Amino acid sequence: MTVINDAPLIPAHRSALAQLTRIEFRLFLRERVGPIWGIGLPVLLLVIFGAIPAFKKVQPGYQGMTILDAYVPILITMSLALLALIAMPSALVSYRERGVLRRLKTTPAGPVRVLSAQLIVNASVTVVTLVVLLVLSRLAYGVPLPRQFGGWIVAAVFAMAALLAMGLLVAAVGPTARAAAAIGAILFYPLMFFSGLWLPIPSMPVVLQHISHASPLGAAWEAFASADLGHWPPALSLVTMAAWAVVFGAAAARFFRWE
Amino acid sequence: MAFRAMCALGRNGDADGMAAIIEVRNLRKAYGDTVAVDDVSFTVQEGEIFGILGPNGAGKTTTVECVEGLRTPDRGEISVLGLDPRRDRAELTQHLGVQLQDSQMPDRLKVAEALDLYSSFYRAPADWRAVLEVLGLADKAGTRFKKLSGGQKQRLSIALALVGNPRVAVLDELTTGLDPQARRDTWELIERVRDRGVTIVLVSHFMEEAERLCDRVALIDSGRVVVVDTPAALAERVETEQRIQFRPSVPLDDAVLTSLPEVTHVLHRGEVVVVTGNSNALNAVVSVLARNQIVAEQLRVEQASLEDAFLALTGNHHKPEAERF
Numbered sequence: 046m047t048v049i050n051d052a053p054l055i056p057a058h059r060s061a062l063a064q065l066t067r068i069e070f071r072l073f074l075r076e077r078v079g080p081i082w083g084i085g086l087p088v089l090l091l092v093i094f095g096a097i098p099a100f101k102k103v104q105p106g107y108q109g110m111t112i113l114d115a116y117v118p119i120l121i122t123m124s125l126a127l128l129a130l131i132a133m134p135s136a137l138v139s140y141r142e143r144g145v146l147r148r149l150k151t152t153p154a155g156p157v158r159v160l161s162a163q164l165i166v167n168a169s170v171t172v173v174t175l176v177v178l179l180v181l182s183r184l185a186y187g188v189p190l191p192r193q194f195g196g197w198i199v200a201a202v203f204a205m206a207a208l209l210a211m212g213l214l215v216a217a218v219g220p221t222a223r224a225a226a227a228i229g230a231i232l233f234y235p236l237m238f239f240s241g242l243w244l245p246i247p248s249m250p251v252v253l254q255h256i257s258h259a260s261p262l263g264a265a266w267e268a269f270a271s272a273d274l275g276h277w278p279p280a281l282s283l284v285t286m287a288a289w290a291v292v293f294g295a296a297a298a299r300f301f302r303w304e
Numbered sequence: 305m306a307f308r309a310m311c312a313l314g315r316n317g318d319a320d321g322m323a324a325i326i327e328v329r330n331l332r333k334a335y336g337d338t339v340a341v342d343d344v345s346f347t348v349q350e351g352e353i354f355g356i357l358g359p360n361g362a363g364k365t366t367t368v369e370c371v372e373g374l375r376t377p378d379r380g381e382i383s384v385l386g387l388d389p390r391r392d393r394a395e396l397t398q399h400l401g402v403q404l405q406d407s408q409m410p411d412r413l414k415v416a417e418a419l420d421l422y423s424s425f426y427r428a429p430a431d432w433r434a435v436l437e438v439l440g441l442a443d444k445a446g447t448r449f450k451k452l453s454g455g456q457k458q459r460l461s462i463a464l465a466l467v468g469n470p471r472v473a474v475l476d477e478l479t480t481g482l483d484p485q486a487r488r489d490t491w492e493l494i495e496r497v498r499d500r501g502v503t504i505v506l507v508s509h510f511m512e513e514a515e516r517l518c519d520r521v522a523l524i525d526s527g528r529v530v531v532v533d534t535p536a537a538l539a540e541r542v543e544t545e546q547r548i549q550f551r552p553s554v555p556l557d558d559a560v561l562t563s564l565p566e567v568t569h570v571l572h573r574g575e576v577v578v579v580t581g582n583s584n585a586l587n588a589v590v591s592v593l594a595r596n597q598i599v600a601e602q603l604r605v606e607q608a609s610l611e612d613a614f615l616a617l618t619g620n621h622h623k624p625e626a627e628r629f
Contacts, residue, residue: 060424061424061425064420064421064424065421068413068417068421071417072410072412072413075412076412136410139410140410143407143408143409143410144404144406144407144408145407145408145409145410147374147404147407148402148404148407148464150374151372151373151374151397151400151402151404152397152422152425152426152468153394153397153398153425153426153427153468154425
């Protein structure tokens with residue numbers, strides 16, 4: 046290693062990204078939107094659905110799943126959507142609105158790092174929520190753990206990529222934090238509909254099932270449900286999610302403004 | 305004011321003999337059809353407080369944004385600490401502290417967290433606890449941004465510009481929106497920062513601030529530098545009349561004053577006499593009163609200020625922002 050001779054490098058120099066991530070995590074908790082909606086609501090719904098006796102009966106057409114079994118991946122997509130579409134964009138847009146990103150531009154850290162920190166925080170919180178949902182549904186309500194666990198993780202990664210890319214696009218086009226939260230909420234409802242929150246996909250009419258498979262969260266549900274039943278997620282569901290991730294990601298990169 | 309100006313001259317003496325820390329040459333920047341900065345050149349010497357003054361929309365902020373590397377000039381050359389603000393951004397940000405106009409922090413971020421975070425960005429940061437101390441924010445370390453007063457937010461913003469231990473600090477609209485006390489405290493603070501060896505570029509449309517703080521100012525109007533000089537020299541350039549106000553101890557015949565060649569005009573405002581005249585009028589009035597054994601009570605003299613200079617030099621086509629307490 047060569048030593049740069051003009052500036053004394055402090056050996057214990059802390060990584061700006063690590064510090065930003067630490068701070069963003071604290072702000073995420075203090076902001077309360079993420080913890081309450083992204084973690085609290087899906088867990089609460091799991092508890093409510095788990096208390097409905099009819100949800101524990103195997104449902105015809107569900108390939109041996111109970112309604113509750115079908116709902117666990119729906120709640121997982123819900124947590125993903127709330128964190129990626131509402132919590133993250135409103136934080137990023139408020140940073141732009143308040144000139145935080147611009148100010149970071151004048152420091153050696155630069156604004157890209159705060160974006161990375163937000164992605165890391167939301168992805169980590171999502172992972173924790175998924176684990177909580179899986180463990181709670183298994184222990185409290187006897188929902189079997191995914192039988193194809195590797196496939197389930199792949200499904201989670203693709204779903205997260207699609208949703209976070211979508212969240213970045215919301216952050217790119219939302220003029221104010223309020224507007225971004227509103228755009229996120231407007232996207233949230235149809236996405237959750239096609240993920241089966243109100244009517245699980247197997248119970249939908251065929252036309253709606255097709256639309257669901259093409260939607261980011263419908264494809265995510267399909268991938269999770271297959272893994273739950275012991276199959277590898279269908280290639281089409283992964284390709285669908287990857288396509289959404291690329292489209293939204295490219296659009297976000299095209300439209301994102303730092304100031 | 306004269307006293308301070310002399311101090312400034314004494315300290316800066318021969319500006320040419322000192323090292324230029326910022327050099328801007330023939331800077332031009334347009335946004336579409338709007339030319340924000342037409343042709344701006346100036347140099348900032350190490351250790352001085354350099355003011356960039358001008359009416360709103362004159363191109364002040366665009367100029368410093370080019371210096372900070374936030375914008376790419378259409379034409380012209382900029383060198384800051386020998387670095388090119390665009391090409392050497394990564395290195396420049398290590399040495400240049402920036403306080404932007406209207407820049408906020410997240411509401412729920414605490415003061416200490418903000419400073420700790422920003423100090424982690426730099427290779428050789430200042431001790432942020434010491435910076436807090438200097439800025440009088442030590443007792444606010446655990447306070448969230450939202451709970452700070454306007455003055456405290458402003459001081460935090462300055463602290464963040466200084467926490468990287470910069471050699472140059474660019475402060476844009478430093479005291480806009482502050483109450484008079486907070487404004488005065490901030491001025492004192494800036495002088496202390498300069499005394500620690502930091503070169504300061506101050507963007508302002510507030511004349512009193514520039515008169516109080518700046519060693520030299522560049523007056524910018526419509527994207528061009530009108531003049532660069534010390535505030536006192538600028539005020540002296542403007543040949544304006546003196547206005548003398550006083551309350552005579554005994555009633556006074558106007559003829560005593562109007563007969564003086566230095567006096568152009570006399571009027572009465574109740575018991576107060578207002579005399580207008582040239583720059584020697586004060587001497588003439590005071591001695592003629594003394595000869596007539598009249599005491600001038602509550603004597604006040606108004607002289608040309610930087611604000612008058614500003615109006616004269618920008619051709620009177622716009623007034624400086626009325627920023628009154």
